[in-house]
Amino acid sequence: MNSIGGQPVMLNNRTSLNICVIGSTGGIGSAFVRALAARANVERVFAASRSGANFDHPKVIPLTLDLEKETLIQKSALETSQYGPLDAVLVTTGMLHENGISPEKSIRDLSGEKLERLYKINTIGPALVAKHFLPRLRRDGPVLMAAVSARVGSISDNELGGWYSYRASKAALNMILKTISIEFSRRHKQSIVVGLHPGTVDSDLSKPFQRNVAKKKLFTPEESVQYLLSVLDHLKPADSGYCFDWRGEIVPA
Ligand SMILES: NC(=O)c1ccc[n+]([C@@H]2O[C@H](COP(=O)([O-])OP(=O)(O)OC[C@H]3O[C@@H](n4cnc5c(N)ncnc54)[C@H](OP(=O)(O)O)[C@@H]3O)[C@@H](O)[C@H]2O)c1
Numbered sequence: 001m002n003s004i005g006g007q008p009v010m011l012n013n014r015t016s017l018n019i020c021v022i023g024s025t026g027g028i029g030s031a032f033v034r035a036l037a038a039r040a041n042v043e044r045v046f047a048a049s050r051s052g053a054n055f056d057h058p059k060v061i062p063l064t065l066d067l068e069k070e071t072l073i074q075k076s077a078l079e080t081s082q083y084g085p086l087d088a089v090l091v092t093t094g095m096l097h098e099n100g101i102s103p104e105k106s107i108r109d110l111s112g113e114k115l116e117r118l119y120k121i122n123t124i125g126p127a128l129v130a131k132h133f134l135p136r137l138r139r140d141g142p143v144l145m146a147a148v149s150a151r152v153g154s155i156s157d158n159e160l161g162g163w164y165s166y167r168a169s170k171a172a173l174n175m176i177l178k179t180i181s182i183e184f185s186r187r188h189k190q191s192i193v194v195g196l197h198p199g200t201v202d203s204d205l206s207k208p209f210q211r212n213v214a215k216k217k218l219f220t221p222e223e224s225v226q227y228l229l230s231v232l233d234h235l236k237p238a239d240s241g242y243c244f245d246w247r248g249e250i251v252p253a
């Protein structure tokens with residue numbers, strides 16, 4: 001199996017969906033919140049971010065969540081339960097650079113601090129989200145956890161080198177997702193856990209690295225999210241454990 005296809009089974013053919021988007025202030029995360037809230041079959045979108053930002057939309061409920069604070073992750077997960085079980089959790093957080101940290105061009109640029117920081121945000125945070133949010137998913141029917149990963153987390157696809165911390169943290173995220181998919185499928189036959197590669201998307205994360213990207217290869221967050229929703233709409237339990245790109249093709253491990 002290299003790609004998905006067939007009739008929509010996951011998000012599109014069911015009603016009254018409760019979906020949580022973690023990282024709702026990001027380029028991709030905020031586009032997910034808006035696109036999901038606009039769907040007639042979605043009843044609520046929980047929008048979780050560090051600032052607890054509000055979307056001023058009747059379907060959107062803000063939550064305050066910092067990936068570096070497990071107590072806040074747990075608290076947010078519990079807050080959703082007063083509205084009933086969740087159908088899907090989408091993790092759209094991530095980090096490539098911040099003040100004092102930029103992707104390594106060479107092993108000389110590597111530092112323990114950089115590696116730790118990117119693992120903390122790109123791997124450990126999403127893993128803790130899974131720990132606290134998976135028990136909040138409904139037990140009767142298809143459920144989904146998707147985390148935005150990146151093609152550069154593929155070991156077999158790495159032909160350019162560089163970006164040690166980002167690549168390694170996303171490869172580790174993919175392993176966490178695969179492992180969750182196995183455990184979760186044992187007790188929930190209709191569960192789907194996947195990684196997503198969104199393409200190159202115009203956001204704060206990609207801004208410093210867009211110079212060599214052809215204009216038609218740089219998606220707006222809205223374009224990327226339309227592609228990714230179409231991928232999510234078609235997922236089946238047999239797709240669990242894989243990372244899919246925006247076209248619905250599996251990104252090799
Ligand atoms: N853009 C691309 O071309 C591209 C390509 C491949 C993969 N991706 C992946 O796509 C995902 C989304 O990226 P994006 O392009 O939308 O980037 P973005 O606009 O920079 O969004 C990143 C999000 O992560 C959140 N975040 C960072 N640290 C956090 C923390 N400690 N706790 C909670 N939230 C935290 C940010 O929240 P604040 O607003 O609070 O900072 C923001 O909402 C990332 O996983 C990225 O690796 C992006």
